[in-house]
Amino acid sequence: xxxxxxxxxxxxxxxxxxxxxxxxxxxxxxxxxxxxxxxxxxxxxxxxxxxxxxxxxxxxxxxxxxxxxxxxxxxxxxxxxxxxxxxxxxxxxxxxxxxxxxxxxxxxxxxxxxxxxxxxxxxxxxxxxxxxxxxxxxxxxxxxxxxxxxxxxxxxxxxxxxxxxxxxxxxxxxxxxxxxxxxxxxxxxxxxxxxxxxxxxxxxxxxxxxxxxxxxxxxxxxxxxxxxxxxxxxxxxxxxxxxxxxxxxxxxxxxxxxxxxxxxxxxxxxxxxxxxxxxxxxxxxxxxxxxxxxxxxxxxxxxxxxxxxxxxxxxxxxxxxxxxxxxxxxxxxxxxxxxxxxxxxxxxxxxxxxxxxxxxxxxxxxxxxxxxxxxxxxxxxxxxxxxxxxxxxxxxxxxxxxxxxxxxxxxxxxxxxxxxxxxxxxxxxxxxxxxxxxx
RNA sequence: GCCCAGGUAGUAUAGUCCGGUCUAGUAUAAGCGGCUGUCGCCCGCUAGACCCGGGUUCAAAUCCCGGCCUGGGCGCCA
Numbered sequence: 436x437x438x439x440x441x442x443x444x445x446x447x448x449x450x451x452x453x454x455x456x457x458x459x460x461x462x463x464x465x466x467x468x469x470x471x472x473x474x475x476x477x478x479x480x481x482x483x484x485x486x487x488x489x490x491x492x493x494x495x496x497x498x499x500x501x502x503x504x505x506x507x508x509x510x511x512x513x514x515x516x517x518x519x520x521x522x523x524x525x526x527x528x529x530x531x532x533x534x535x536x537x538x539x540x541x542x543x544x545x546x547x548x549x550x551x552x553x554x555x556x557x558x559x560x561x562x563x564x565x566x567x568x569x570x571x572x573x574x575x576x577x578x579x580x581x582x583x584x585x586x587x588x589x590x591x592x593x594x595x596x597x598x599x600x601x602x603x604x605x606x607x608x609x610x611x612x613x614x615x616x617x618x619x620x621x622x623x624x625x626x627x628x629x630x631x632x633x634x635x636x637x638x639x640x641x642x643x644x645x646x647x648x649x650x651x652x653x654x655x656x657x658x659x660x661x662x663x664x665x666x667x668x669x670x671x672x673x674x675x676x677x678x679x680x681x682x683x684x685x686x687x688x689x690x691x692x693x694x695x696x697x698x699x700x701x702x703x704x705x706x707x708x709x710x711x712x713x714x715x716x717x718x719x720x721x722x723x724x725x726x727x728x729x730x731x732x733x734x735x736x737x738x739x740x741x742x743x744x745x746x747x748x749x750x751x752x753x754x755x756x757x758x759x760x761x762x763x764x765x766x767x768x769x770x771x772x773x774x775x776x777x778x779x780x781x782x783x784x785x786x787x788x789x790x791x792x793x794x795x796x797x798x799x800x801x802x803x804x805x806x807x808x809x810x811x812x813x814x815x816x817x818x819x820x821x822x823x824x825x826x827x828x829x830x831x832x833x834x835x836x837x838x839x840x841x842x843x844x845x846x847x848x849x850x851x852x853x854x855x856x857x858x859x860x861x862x863x864x865x866x867x868x869x870x871x872x873x874x
Numbered sequence: 875g876c877c878c879a880g881g882u883a884g885u886a887u888a889g890u891c892c893g894g895u896c897u898a899g900u901a902u903a904a905g906c907g908g909c910u911g912u913c914g915c916c917c918g919c920u921a922g923a924c925c926c927g928g929g930u931u932c933a934a935a936u937c938c939c940g941g942c943c944u945g946g947g948c949g950c951c952a
Contacts, residue, residue, distance in 0.1 A: 476910030494910070511903090526911055547884045547904050555914055556886045556902045561944060617950090633952090658950055659875065669952060748948070798952065845952025859952095870944080 436508065439539035444516050450482060450489035451705075455530045458523035462533060464489065465541075467572065468513045470553055478506055482517060482533075485577060487705075491517055492532040505538035511552065512544030512569075560858055567865060567874050578706035579862050582699055583850045587651065589698035590672060590844075593691055599647045599674060604637035606630060606653070610824045617657035619667075630655035633843065634673050635775065639804055640831040642677035642839040649674040651846070659869045663858045664796060664848060668867040672849075675841035681787040681803040684840045685763060688791060688799060689719045692761060692849075699853050712855030715760065721791070722762035729764055732757060743768045748795070755795030765789045774814040777803040791842075793852050801842025808832035 447463045466484035473479075480491040493506045509515065519535035526532075549566040550558040552573055563570040570576055591601070607621055608631045618629040634650050641648045650673045657667065676684055693716060700707070700714045707714060724732075730740050736757070738750045746754070746764075769778045769786040776788040788802030805811045808829060812822045822829065850862040860866040865874060 470913085472912050472915055474910060474912060474915075475908070477912075478910090479912050479915090481913080490913075492911080496910085524911090526913090528913060545884095549884060551885055551903060553903085553914075558885055559945080562885070654952085656951075660948095660950070661946070662948085663946075665951070671952065745950085796952090800952070843952065848952060 436540065436543055438542050439516075441516065441539065441541060444518070444539070449486035450484050451486035453489055453521055453529075453531050453533070455523040457521040457531070460521050461536070462519060462521055464517045464519075464533065466515065466517075468509050468511055468515060470511070471509060480506060480509060482515065483572070483574070487574070489529070490527045490532045491519065491535055492522070492527070493535060498535065502535050502538055505540060506535070508540065509538075510544060510546060512548065512572075513540055514542040514544075515540055560860060564860060564866065564871065565874070571864065574709050576861075578703075578709040579850065579854045579856060580864065581706050582703050582710075582854050583846070583862065585702050586695045586699050586849065586853055587672070587846065589695045590691055591649075591651070593694050594649050594674065597647070597687070599649045599676075600645050602638070602641060602645065602648045602650050603652065604631070604634040604641075604650060606655075619655050619657045632656050633671065635773075635843075636825075636828045638673055638675035638841060639775065639836075639839065640828065642675050643831060643834060643836055646677040646837075647674075648676075661869060663860075664851070666847065666859055666863060666866055666868055669859075669863075670846035672844040672846050673841065674843075675804075675839060677837040677839045679840045680838065681765070681789055681801065681840050684801055684842055685723075685765075685789060685791075686720070688801065688842055688844075689717075689721045689761070691844075692721075692791070693717055693719050695849070696853065710854055710856075712853075714853055717761045722758060724758070724762055724764050725766040726764060726768065726785070727766065729754060743770055745771050751792070751795040751797075753795075755792070758792070759794055762792050763789050764792060770817075772802065774818045774820060775804050775811065777805045778810075778814075787840075789842075791844075793848075796848060796851075797845075798848040798852070799842050799844045801840065803838070803840045806832070806836045806838045808836075 444463055446465050450464060450466060453462065464482060464484070466482045468480060469483035469488055470481040471478065476495045478493040478495070480493065481488050482491050493502065495503060516539040517533065517535050518537040519533040522532050522534050523530060524532055548569060550562055550570055552569065554573070607623060607628050609628060618632055621628045621630060632654055634652070634654070638648055638650060651670065653668050654671050655668050658665065674684065674687070696714050696716045700716055729746065730742065733740055733750050733753060736753050738753050740746055740750055766785045767788050769776070769784055772786050772788040776786045779785045779787060786802065788800070790797050791799035805814060811829065811832060815822045815825060847859045847862050851857070851859060854862060856862050860868065
């Protein structure tokens with residue numbers, strides 16, 4: 436079939452914009468055939484676009500031969516344009532339908548689709564990701580990414596209003612930022628380079644000049660994780676603030692999270708309905724649990740964690756049952772956190788690092804950073820890292836590094852919470868994990 | 875890196891434990907035909923699958939071994 440030309444057609448509205456009040460008005464719609472229900476003398480075509488669906492009703496005896504033959508040639512996923520008249524009716528779900536005057540087939544599609552787009556036979560995550568471009572056409576997928584967009588937009592506006600500047604630090608770096616986590620290597624004109632696992636060191640340097648910065652971008656970790664909450668490439672929402680400590684940025688963070696939840700709840704009612712999910716707006720301040728109190732609570736639940744060690748996932752799952760929403764864990768042992776987290780002045784074995792938890796999942800980590808060069812060098816050594824490979828970072832500390840603090844939100848993990856999805860790959864357009872590099 | 879589970883039509887599944895009426899069932903999708911108010915439309919017909927290789931056996935989707943692939947858990951972390 437030869438596709439029609441789009442010509443001078445211009446979309447007048449999205450499917451979702453059509454209301455019974457528009458009865459009799461002519462509209463031009465673009466979209467895709469989602470479903471066809473042909474009853475013989477009357478045919479219903481469900482046209483889908485980004486904003487939803489609308490029923491195109493084709494009564495055989497009341498439309499032109501041209502429209503009848505075009506509508507007859509349609510199949511699922513055909514890309515089409517429809518010019519027609521809105522008709523108010525109590526016989527369609529939204530109280531409206533469109534009677535077509537002209538139909539353009541802009542492109543065809545394979546008859547047998549790799550996944551069911553009507554949702555009658557839902558595909559597994561593997562089949563969905565293999566056919567991701569098509570999978571993303573499903574209204575649930577669209578809802579997920581609209582919610583992510585709204586949440587990120589809310590976070591950005593919130594930070595803009597509080598004087599944060601958006602920055603972009605390098606993805607290609609010469610040495611590890613944190614040690615530990617594995618890095619992807621890159622051939623940089625014959626020199627060995629790495630993909631950044633975090634903007635940590637750069638954003639810290641920027642507080643000397645721009646004072647309050649944030650960055651939204653992808654970062655890379657070459658950990659061979661096999662879980663529902665890890666990706667090799669993930670989006671981090673990072674902030675760093677001069678003349679601030681952990682308490683300051685925690686207060687900012689809980690407001691950011693609250694604002695994102697509130698905005699999504701208000702603006703995404705349609706998407707949340709599609710996903711059958713409810714977003715609860717958390718009250719601030721969030722609960723603040725110290726590492727020591729967490730260990731005590733776990734002990735009461737019969738879970739022993741030796742002091743000084745990181746809390747294992749199983750223990751976090753227990754903790755998540757005790758605290759079923761957002762909560763902070765503070766006062767971690769200095770040794771359990773990264774080298775740049777500031778030890779407490781009064782108790783150096785504890786530090787000013789914190790995690791923001793949601794049930795059993797860590798979604799944010801942050802803290803007061805070390806601003807004093809000698810202490811930073813000592814901490815590097817204690818962590819088994821070579822200060823020499825951090826010399827370019829360390830030099831910044833010779834020029835008036837202010838006290839500062841910051842955090843990093845895992846955007847996909849936040850999106851999981853806001854959308855109720857249980858697999859991080861569902862909330863990632865094209866996820867990269869241990870075994871998936873395509874599509 | 876370690877551990878567990880699993881690969882049956884386009885998709886999702888039953889059957890596998892305990893080998894044989896499995897000539898592999900069902901739903902949905904697809905193709906053809908029918909139907910003027912569907913909204914998971916309905917009805918009839920058609921076509922469509924046991925991951926690969928080896929072994930055991932009279933007989934393997936089913937049991938054993940190896941491989942490949944996938945999902946999940948742990949560790950690590952966002």
